[in-house]
Amino acid sequence: MQYISLRNLKFMLHEVLDLAGLQDSERFGGFDDEAIDLSLDAARQLADQYLWPAYRKMDKEKAYYRDGEVHVLPEVREGMRALGESGWLSAAWGFEESGQQMPLTVQNAGSMIFQAANGNLAAYGFLTTGAANLIREFGSDDLKATYLPRMAAGEWQGTMALTEPQAGSSLTDITTYYERQEDGSYRVNGQKIYISGGDHTGVDNVVHLLLARQKDGPKGIKGVSLFVVPKYLPTDGGLRDNHVTTAGIYGKMGQRGYVAAHLMFGEQGPTRAFLVGGEFRGLNNMFLMMNEARIGTGMMAAGSASAAYYASLQYARERPQGRHPGNKDVNVPQVLIIEHADVRRMLLFQKAVVEGSIALLLQCSLYEDTYRLQRDERSKLLLELLTPVAKSFPSEYGNEAVSMGMQVLGGAGYTDDFPLEQLFRDIRVNSIYEGTTTIHGLDLLGRKVMMEGGKTVAYLSEEVSLDLRAAARFDRVRGVAEKLGRGFQQLEEVLRHLLGLAQREEDSRVFLADATVFLDYFGLHVIGWMWVKQATAAAVAFEEAATVGGRDMGVDEQAFYESKIRTAGFFFDYVFTRTAGFRRTLLSTNRITLTTASEYII
Amino acid sequence: MQYISLRNLKFMLHEVLDLAGLQDSERFGGFDDEAIDLSLDAARQLADQYLWPAYRKMDKEKAYYRDGEVHVLPEVREGMRALGESGWLSAAWGFEESGQQMPLTVQNAGSMIFQAANGNLAAYGFLTTGAANLIREFGSDDLKATYLPRMAAGEWQGTMALTEPQAGSSLTDITTYYERQEDGSYRVNGQKIYISGGDHTGVDNVVHLLLARQKDGPKGIKGVSLFVVPKYLPTDGGLRDNHVTTAGIYGKMGQRGYVAAHLMFGEQGPTRAFLVGGEFRGLNNMFLMMNEARIGTGMMAAGSASAAYYASLQYARERPQGRHPGNKDVNVPQVLIIEHADVRRMLLFQKAVVEGSIALLLQCSLYEDTYRLQRDERSKLLLELLTPVAKSFPSEYGNEAVSMGMQVLGGAGYTDDFPLEQLFRDIRVNSIYEGTTTIHGLDLLGRKVMMEGGKTVAYLSEEVSLDLRAAARFDRVRGVAEKLGRGFQQLEEVLRHLLGLAQREEDSRVFLADATVFLDYFGLHVIGWMWVKQATAAAVAFEEAATVGGRDMGVDEQAFYESKIRTAGFFFDYVFTRTAGFRRTLLSTNRITLTTASEYII
Incomplete structure (x- = not known):
């Protein structure tokens, strides 16, 4: 059973994101490309053995409370130990803390595998690492010595x-x-x-x-x-x-x-x-863990959406039903449903959401790694700006993606004969965990876009501009890059409008009334950027293959890169188009949610 | 516990829809306004007594199969008998069939009450009526005599x-x-x-x-x-x-x-x-029941969304949390969450979906009643054209609405301490029942808009034009009416573009590739029309109240009408805006879902 694409994670780490700065550093020098691949392969093996087999069982034989104790399946203990003993829970820690000095970017790529295999079980481990990191950062030596080893081993939650x-x-x-x-x-x-x-x-x-x-x-x-x-x-x-x-x-x-x-x-x-x-300094210090948990929640959501995508893809490749419009000849066998345009739309939507989300989550992890190495403002502010999106886009769009996965299966998807219904129930909570989507909208518009006098957005624009320039070199990517470029111009106009309100209106409720809509609008641009980056990397691979003496590309590799370019096109034709409506809402001066008193909501 | 608004149903039947044609007829003459209200009040009593109390219990103590038998709670039998004995299952039948000659429009308003109270139980009854109607229409006298009385009594499923x-x-x-x-x-x-x-x-x-x-x-x-x-x-x-x-x-x-x-x-x-x-003639005859079941599925979805709306509204009026942006003074008590703009957005979205859906479902029922009386082409074709929307809009947008209801409750909404999680699970199947949304997209674009040389859409445009003219008289409604008018102009352009493809392209897959997107796009216009109608009816009520010697309007009534005008405004600012993105998708010439072969979906 496929629940995640290892090929895609490796593509992200080797071809889309630039890890050279990490790999050249003393801290992360051990993680060359080969070491990264070995780590991810090992994570996949562990997930296949301990996590995936327990996923549906943990739902059907759910946790229960009796006589003051909360009983979970033995698989939870086994999985936690496996994550601990293999070193995954403390992989990013220093050698002196018995860690592996693994870049967070690589650790999180591994976590994506665990989250896709079994978000319920992975979450126990993820939360433990987050709590341990707080002790590492702010705890006394005594606390560290007492708690960290047992938490890293997966023995204490x-x-x-x-x-x-x-x-x-x-x-x-x-x-x-x-x-x-x-x-x-x-x-x-x-x-x-x-x-x-x-x-x-x-x-x-x-x-x-x-x-x-x-x-x-x-x-x-x-x-x-x-x-x-x-x-x-x-x-x-x-x-x-x-x-x-x-x-x-x-x-x-x-x-x-x-x-x-x-x-x-x-x-x-x-x-x-x-x-x-x-x-x-409680809340301030807790924010270290909350920020980590927000990225973690995004990963959990992207993991569920990933598992749903591959489950529905498999079904679509195996299930015959119907014939093409215009061909009603019953002597012709039914076609596989992946041949229907609308099923492809539902599959491509899922792929666009899953791989767009994973790209952003790893991009955020890279900013975090870079900041830890260099303590540079740019990486820090970009991480701050993108965290609300990294938490909420995979959660909100992941919900929609899993729902489409279920829809691909039709009635079968609604039954517990398939994992879709569990994934649909599971992913729903991610829009609530670690700050609801509303809270992240307020965080983005009320705090993040204004941090340091707006430097956050300026840095983002610079990053995007660089990537747009790289994309413009390729005929097959230029189109989507131009759409993204125009989108960012409009985004800046919308932002100026909103910041104008923030200055003019005394009541900050006016400027923040549609913060959730802004988060969605902004997030689509961010994910669009991730798709331009991926399409460009694919175009680079094709260019290299076309060069005399260049890279040899088999059929599978060719299909992989082709899928990236086409999914980018899909994203801009079917998903990014939503920005047009959000823009209208954000520019409207009716302010209906503010002016409609609660007595008129009946 | 409120799960539906009776006031809203009565508003629809007395003030929005024109039932005069029915009430003046011999067949339906017994149902004057007072008789309608008495019927709805009785339905509410029955729902309160038999349906609502069983809703969550039927989920927690779910049906099970043992030794060849399917066991359900005794409440199912009691509920079916109550629906049967009160005459609801056969209310629309003729006196000679022991029916009440109730207009379908009224019967369906009653069904909305049952569906909102307990869609699981109401569905048993609804399905029975549908099956019985097939026997009434096509069965022999012998079959009628044998089966109809027991089905009408709710004794046979x-x-x-x-x-x-x-x-x-x-x-x-x-x-x-x-x-x-x-x-x-x-x-x-x-x-x-x-x-x-x-x-x-x-x-x-x-x-x-x-x-x-x-x-x-x-x-x-x-x-x-x-x-x-x-x-x-x-x-x-x-x-x-x-x-x-x-x-x-x-x-x-x-x-x-x-x-x-x-x-x-x-x-x-x-x-x-x-x-x-x-x-x-099997499939052809079965279509009578399938069309009825499609409207019924829309009602089931609208019912779940209605129950979710009122549950989340109650919570929002009782739960204090947070303070307004700009006021972080902890000495000030927390505000009720209905005071937060984003919570209002989520509540108004639900209201817009629920009441927009109910309006369309009753409008369709009225076309059916009218057609039965007059056998006129207009009513028949309008019903044909609108049925795919009446089935899929409440289902698709209802899902989103219930999800927002859950989101209003935050973590509490995800637990079984509240009915939201059940409603969220229950409503999901309505996008699959009775033809998936994909099937209805194909039905709308591939069949319905082209029926009788496009007369369906022409009739719709006429109906909408009349209502836009009525709306233009009122300052507070003119704005939304103009938005709808411009929307319909664009819709006609998009439709011309698509029908052009149908003519030019030999492969009908090209023209039908985005049929589901078209259904969504078209559906928003139809629901927008329903909101213009409702806002206009509210404006009429205000006008009458302002007239010397006119209608006396209390605070509650004033709030009711005000809510209609404001929700119409909300719909056009926050929901109808989506049409901008769909239009871009529909006009795109990339055809990515057609040109992306299945080997590139990986």
Whole structure:
């Protein structure tokens, strides 16, 4: 069963993205092209063995809560150990931390494989790495020594414990509080809800990275600090109960193998907590993990969409049904449904979304790697600007893509005889996780495009211009490059209009009213850019093959590159065209969502 | 719990649609405005009592197959009896058939209530009425006398038995066959799959309206006839086994209380069948039921979207979260989320889809009633033209609307603590039932717009023009009317372009390649028309209230009409804008879905 294309990941890493800067560095020098390929091949093997076989089983035999414990299948424990022992959870860490100094770009390409094979299981590992990274960055040496090795081994689960009943999108309003004890230690009290991986039998301990406010301290986000709160306290004699109580897990439409728990701290006894980073810097420090989790959510969504694409593609290549319009002769056998134009539209839409999303996610990872190496403003700001898109495009368009995958199968896709229905249920939550799409719209328009006096967008324009120039050299890519170029000109006009509103109107609600629409509009340009890059890389490959003594290209390779150029064309004819409508909405002066008082929404 | 607006249904029937032609007729004269309101109020009571309480239970305690029987909850039997005893299943039938001579427009307004309350249960009844109508239209007196009373009472289930493993969209390829016996009776042999309501313990018998081909008869659709095939043969001494075997039911993502069965005929003994209508007129006759089922599928989808809208609206009015942009003062309480512009966008989108869909479904019902009375070409052709939209717009946009409803609830919407997740799973199948959206695109562009030399579209333009003229009188409606008018001009250009292709290109694949996109494009114009009509009716109401001695309008009424005008504005600013992108796709000459051979889809 195919759930992801390794060929595509390698194309991205070797031919689309420029990894030379990483590969020439001391930190990442070990990862030449060959080492990258070996890593990805190994990831695929691991995913085939531990992740993919457990995917549907984790849904059908879903996690359940009984007598204070959350039971998951033994496959979760086996998978976590496999991810840990193979070094994937800590691959990006330094040699001195027992890591492999793997570029994040390569680690995330591997994660794409795991997410496509089984997002439910991969997520346990992904979350653990994210939580461990917070401890690595801000934790004391003691915390690092105690927690990191077991988390890297996949033996202890990491979590993000943020949300509370009254505080979801608005973290400013959390009420879980901490108190410093006379001995200098901390205790926490309160409730956290929807905590992914919050408790389960697949690990020996759970390590919560938790936000709490100082009791009787400053109101709002100023009073919030970040803590490590383990389910069991590691002591010399083993693990001791830390009185973290699991009240239950949520009955979710999808991701039923990936638990979301309701937790109570300090209710049945004192719950000890360990400060991570400076006091009152909680949300700020947590953002490191939140940003990572946003890219991770994008990867989870792209992974589900990838699995759905290949499942529907296989069906379309095997299922005969109907004949071409104009040929109703029943003596002629039915054609395979991939021969129908509309089925191709649904398949190409999926391919455009999946591979466009993967490209952006790896591009973001490369900016992160580059920033870590060079501490340059450009990479940092581009990562900041693109993160809302990298989180929300794969989630929103991935939903639509999986739905089309189901539609390709017709009635069969709606039944549990095929994985489509699970993928459809699973991917839906990605538009909600780690900040809803609304929140990311506000982040993009209200913060990111204005950061550093608009330098973010200026850097993006420069990057795009370079790629448009490279594309213009090729007859078969010039057309889509021109469409993207015109699109960016219009985008800049729209942005000027919106920023004008931001200056003129006292109420910032006016300028932000359509932030979600802007996110969608902007995101299509970003993904369009990713498709121009991919089409250009394919054109380069064809050019090299046409050169005397150049690269030898077999039929499969030729089809691969051809598919890239054609899918780019599809994207601009069938998906990017949506920008025309969004532009109209964004330029409208009616402001209906602002002016329509709630009493008229009935 | 609100799941539908009765006020809106009454507004549609009394103020938007012109029912005078029906109410003045002999057949429907009993249904004056007061009688209509009484009927709808009764439907609401019945839905509150029997349907809504069973909705989530039918999902959680889903139907199951054991020892050849399909078990459903007792609520199904009670609901079917209630629908039968109250006369709803046969309300549109003549007095001589023990019906009420209710206009279909009114019956369907009632059905909207049932579908919104519980589409799973309502569907059993709806399907039974559809099957019974086929017997009424084409069956012998004997068949009518035997089957209609029990079906009307909700004691026997009706079905459409069309699909086979190798023949779904392509009914031409069915292989289930019939043979005439020496005594003149018929027997059938074969398998049918995905048969909704195909077998269950909520009824005493199941009456299949089944398509089969003559054994060794003409190939293709020419050899197909329509039969009544009961699960149990009614005899003087009671019911006798007719050897219809249930092989199992499908595990579906949603609509888990509404069974889809795999049936075998003639495997375990002879299965008797009764010819309905002339031999070899099977598909043609079945179209009566299929067209009815298409409108019914649209109603089912609109019903789910309606329930989701009101559930999310209630949540948005009760849930405080966050503060307005620019006001981060934590001493100020959080606002209700309905105060956020983007939440309003998601609510208004739902309202625009739900009420736009209901308007179109009732408009289609009115054309059907009018045609039955007058046998006029105009009503018939308009119904033909609009049916693909009435089926697919509520299904496709309803999916999106329910998804937005879930998004309004955030994480809570993804859990089974709220009905959104079930509605999201349930509504998804409506894009597949009764012809996928692809099939309806082909039906619209390949058949309906060209019927009778294009008269269908000409009639539509006339209807729209009349309504645009009526709208132009009102300052607050003129803007949206002008947008619709310009839209229709462009639509006609696009259509000329496509019909030009149909004439010039020998291969009809070229002209039909983007039929699904055209359906979406066309459908937005049709729903836009429905919104202009509704806004105009609201403006009329305001005008009457402003007249000296005119209608007295309370706060609630004022809000109701205001909501109509504002939602119309929303539709044109946020939804109709999509036409700009579809137009570009439809006018593109790249034809990527045709020219991209399947080997490049990898």
